[in-house]
Amino acid sequence: MSLKRIIQFIASAITLGNYPAIWQGGIYQGPLKRGCVPILNCWGCPLSLFSCPIGALQHFFNLHLIPFYIAGFFGAVGTVVGRMACGWLCPFGLFQDLLYKFKTFKMGLPKFFSYMKYGVLIIVAGIIAWISGEPWFCKLCPAGIIEAGIPLVLADKTGDIRALVGWLFWIKMAILVLIINFSIFIKRFFCRAFCPVGAIYSVFNGFSMFRMMIDKDKCIECDSCKAVCPMNVPIHHKPHHIDCIRCLDCVKKCPTKAISYEAR
Incomplete structure (x- = not known):
């Protein structure tokens, strides 16, 4: 679990x-x-x-x-x-x-x-x-x-x-x-x-203190993040998407570690 x-x-x-x-x-x-x-x-x-x-x-x-x-x-x-x-x-x-x-x-x-x-x-x-x-x-x-x-x-x-x-x-x-x-x-x-x-x-997803971050240099556009997302969010394209619930499943799934959750 x-x-x-x-x-x-x-x-x-x-x-x-x-x-x-x-x-x-x-x-x-x-x-x-x-x-x-x-x-x-x-x-x-x-x-x-x-x-x-x-x-x-x-x-x-x-x-x-x-x-x-x-x-x-x-x-x-x-x-x-x-x-x-x-x-x-x-x-x-x-x-x-x-x-x-x-x-x-x-x-x-x-x-x-x-x-x-x-x-x-x-x-x-x-x-x-x-x-x-x-x-x-x-x-x-x-x-x-x-x-x-x-x-x-x-x-x-x-x-x-x-x-x-x-x-x-x-x-x-x-x-x-x-x-x-x-x-x-x-x-x-x-x-x-x-x-x-x-x-x-x-409404706060776009400017909250802690937010999703995408390293575009590491992202290989494999869509693994979207596949595992419980809200079906394309986080690699829209890291501040209104439906992102910051569950961090995508952080674990990303094969290149391109996704992170951190303070601004």
Whole structure:
């Protein structure tokens, strides 16, 4: 198992570390929930110890407030490492990585899908949240249904939660099923097409403190880096690509050691 995969599992175990909820039920609401992790993480997950930055962003929008704290949080993380948190820390990213390991035919993703995540961020998590006063991205988030919706329904001993299950739950289930199916055939489908967290961090990829570097004198244009990339990024042509999650798989794979990750 690679170092990256080990760190992904450890990060997921910490982020979703409220293990007493397995036998006690309920949602952790202690002091750790006041802080966000730099990744997609459902607040309502019984195992979740921290808040989700997109959920917090929408909370401020619901109150018609400018989220300076959340903007500063994203800015601090993005300015230092760009989109690296997506590649090393995100449980839902790990979930998609594992789904893609299924031995079946694989598909590419049309380029325009990469821009849809900005629409999700601006329209769903931004404008609609501001106008409606409801966190609509959270209501539809596939990570939320797998981390919170399904576990809460299955763990419901009284039947109160199951009695509340309605059309929105089944819409979320349908979205999750679609994401799971596409993620088997397409590398990190949700991350590339719909994730608003990735949309924010991608803006910083071009000027973050740590970034991908290509030695053009060593590069032999073999495309080994693109073949191993979980985001299908042609890193040898676009080292600051918006979809690069700095997983460093390409650094390990490059036969001529032309790729590096270093501070400017």
